[in-house]
Amino acid sequence: MSSILRPAPTMLLPELPPKTLVGIDLITFTSTPKFHGIRDLPDGWHFLYTGTTESLSLRSGAWFYVGDINALPHEHKDSALVPRKSNQNQDSGPVIYIWKWSSDTESLTSLKPGDATDTRMAMYYKANLASIWQSGGLFQYRSRITRPPAKDNSESNENENSEQVDQTIQSEQAQIQDDQETEEIGREDWRLLTNRLSPRLLSRIVGDPNYDLDTHPRWMVTSASTADRDADHIPGLDPQKVSEDGVPETTGEQERAFRFVEIDLKYTWREGAVGRERTTAALDRSWALGDLIHSISRYSNPVSGEIAFDESVGERDLLGEMQFTFLMVLTMMNYSCLQQWKRILELVLTSSVAIVEREAFVTEFLALLLRQLKRCDDVEGGLFDMDGDDGGAFLRDMLKKLRRSVDERVRVDDKSMVRDELACLERWVKEEYDWELAHESFVKRGMVRLEDGEEVEIDMNDDDDEDEETGEYAPMVVDSEQNQF
Template identity: 55%
Template sequence: MSPSPTILLPHLPPKTLVGIDLITFASTPNFHGIRDLPTGWHFLYTGTTESLSLRCGWWFHVGDSEDLDGTVISPNVGPEVLIWKWDTNTESLAPMTAATDADRQEAMRYRANLGAVWQAGGLFRYRSRVPLSSVLARDHGPGRRAPEAQRSHARDEANEEEGRDDWFGLTDRLSPAVLTRIVGDAQLDVNGQPRWMLTSASTARQDSDDLSGLVDSAQASDGLAETIEREESVLSLLPVDLKKTWREGAVGRERTEGAQDRSWALGDLIDRLSENDGGGARSGEAQVLGELQFTFLMVLTLMNYSCLQQWKRLLELILTCQSAIKDREVFVRDVLRLLLLQLKRSDDVDGGLFDLDGEEGGKFLRKLLMKFRISLYEILDGVSPAVKAEFERLEAWVKNEYDWELNRVAFVRKGIVQLEDGEEVELEMNEDDEDDETGEYAPLVVDLEETTDIQS
C-alpha cells in the first residue's frame, strides 16, 4: 500500500507543543508524526512550552502547487513522506536535506519503518479542528449510547469538513512566489521539496525597533537565539507608508484627496508588484491578498508581532480607499470575504486576536469598517452589489459577535443622562469629530493678510 502524505517527527521530546495549521497539542512518548495530510498549504510549528516559548515553524505544500503566473509546481514522484529531525541544541525542528549522505540514509530508514510506526499507533491523523466527540467525552464521560455516538460522529465529520474549507479559504492566495518574497529562499528537503522557515521573532525592518532584544529574552535557548540571528532573514513585507498616500510631486487638493482616499497608494503598490512578476494587475492583487493571509496566520500560530502590525497596515490602506471600491470591485470583495473568515477564526490565538494589541483591542478595526461603510453608502454611487453583499455579511457578523454598530447614524451623539443620585446632565460624544471635521478637528479660518504680516 502506498502511504498517504505523512509528516514524520522522530525523536521529538514528550510534552513539546506541536501545531499543524489551526490545531495544537502536546506530544506524547508514542507520537511520531501526522498522517493523511490533505492537498494544499500547511504550516508546522513547535515550541518548548504552550505560551512562554519562542515558536519555530515551516511552510510547505502537499501535492501540486500553482505559482502566481499559473505555473504548476509538482513534487517529486513517489509518496510524500516529509521528515523533520529534532535539533537538541536549538530545541526546534530542522528538515532532513539531500546535501548530506547521513540525512539521505536516515530518511530511507525512516520510510522503510513507516508501516511499523503506523501499526503501533504512532501517527496522529490530520485534523483541522478538535473533534466534538472528544470534548463531549471529556465533559460528560466516554460512556454514550450508540445513536448518540453516531450523531456525534456525524457532527465531527461536518465540523472537520468546515474546518478544512476554512483553512483553504485562509491559504488559497499563498504561493511559492509570495512566501519567497516575504521569507526568503526556501530550503530543499531530502525529497527536493521547498520549505520556508520563520519564527515568532521574525520581523520586518519597519518594526525592528519595536522588537529589539526579543531574541535575547529568556524565552529562547542560547542555541535557538544563535540560529535565528545567523540563519533567518528579515521578513520582506510590502512597504506600506500610511503617512504619504499621494504621488511624488502632488500639491494642494491632490495631496488632500490622496490623504482622504488612499486608492492611489493601493494602486501604486499593486502596479509595482505586477511589474516585478510580469503577471498583470491580477497578479499584484493576488500578492496583497496572499500577504494578508500570511500575516494573519503568523499572528494566529506564532503570535508574531511584526505580522500583526503589517496585517493592520494593509487593512487600513485598503479600507480607507474610495474610488478603488469601484475600480477594483473583485479585489475589494475578496478582501471583505477574507476578513470575515479571519475574524471567525480570530479566537484561535491564545487570549484572542485583539487582546494581543494591548488596550486598543478591536477599536482600530471598528473605526476602519465605519469609514468604509460611509464610503460605500454615502460617498460612492453604483457600487457592485457583490461588494455590498459581502460587506453586509461582515457587518451582520461583527454586530452579532462583537456588538459593533458600524452605522454612525444609529448613534445618539448628544443627550441627557440621569446619574445615580437623580441629577441630570447633558453629555455629548465626540469620538467621531475627526471624521466629521467638527470640534477640535473643525476647519480653522486664517486671515492671510495677518499671517503675511507676522511672517514678514
C-alpha cells in the same frame, strides 16, 4: 493492507522530545513519547510549528505544500523556486516528509541533500513506515479537535434492553456524522485562509526556501522574525547568525527580516501632487492602493521572458500577504506580522474609490477579513489585546469609514458585491462585538436629566471624526500677522 503500505502524505518527526508543543495549521497539541508524526495530510498549504512550551518560548515553523506545487493556479513561475524533480519523487511512491529535531536550535530541521547521516535516516524511516503506522505512532491529520470517542460499555450493555442499545448506537453515529461535518468545515476554512499563498509570495516575504532530500521546499519562520521597520535595533549589537534552515544558531531570538510590501499611510499621493489632489488622496487612499498593487504586479513571462504587469497578480499577492500575516499572528504570535496586517487593513478599508473600481478585490478582501475575525479567539490572549488596541477600536473605526464610503459611492438601487459582503460582516461584528457601523445609528447630541432634576445638553464625541474635522482633527485658526518674523 495496501493503505498501510502506501499511505497518504505523511510527516515524520523523529527524535521529537515529549511534551513539546506541536501545531499543524489550526490545531495544537503536546507530543507524547509515542508520537512520531502526522499522517493523511490533505493536498494544499500547511504550516507546522513547534515550541518548547505552550507559551513564553520561541516558536519555529515552516510552510510546505502537499501535492504538485508547480501546478498551482495563477502562479507566474518567474523563477525556478521548485525543481521538477519533486514531482517525480511523488509519483514513485507515498509522499513522506521527514523533519528531525535539532537540540541545538530546539526546532525541526529538514534532512539535507548530500548528508550521509541524513540519507541513512531517511532510508530507515521510510523502510519502517508501515510498522510506525501500525504501532499507532502517527497522528491522523485533523483541522479541528473533535470530541473523544465514546467509551466501550459492552459489559453494561449486556444488562440494557435493546431499545437503550439502539439509542446508544444512534447517538454514536450522530456524533461521528457531526465530527465529520465539523472536519469538512474546518478543512474548507483553512483552504480559504490560505488560497492566495504561493511560492512567489512566500519567497518574497521570507526568502528562498530550503529543500530536503526529496527536493520538497519549505519556508522557515519563527516568532521572532520581523520586518526592519518593526524591529528594535540596539546600537552595538550585531544581528544574530542564522543557519541554512533559517533558524537561529542559538536558542536566542532571530533577526531575520520579512520583506513586506511597503505601506506608508502618511504618504498616499503621487509625487508632485499639490493642493486639493493631496488632500483628497490623504482622505481616500485609493491611489496609494492602486500604486501598491501595480508595484507588486511585475512578473517575468515564462515563455518569452519579457517583463509584464498583471494587476490581478498584485491583488492576489496583497490578499496572500494578508493571509500570511494573520496566520503568523494566529500561530506564532508574531508582532511584526500583526503590524503589517493592520497596515493592510487600514489601506484597503480607507480606499473609497476602490469600492467601485476594484469591486471584486474589495469584496474578496471583506470576505477574507470576516473569516479571519471568526478565528480571532484562537490567538492566545486575544488578537486585539496583543497590541493594546482597546478591543479592536482601530478596526471598528475603519469599518465605520468603509460603511460611510459605501453609502456615498453606491446608490441604493445599484447592485454591489461590496455592499452585500459588508452587510454580512456588519451583522457578524454586531452580534459578536456589539459594533454599530452605521453612522446614523449613533445619537451624537441630546438632553440628559441629572439626579437633581437639572437638564443639560451633552455631545457624545468619543470618537473624533477625521472626515468631519471634529475633536483632535478640528482645524486650528492661526493669526498669520502675529507669527511674522
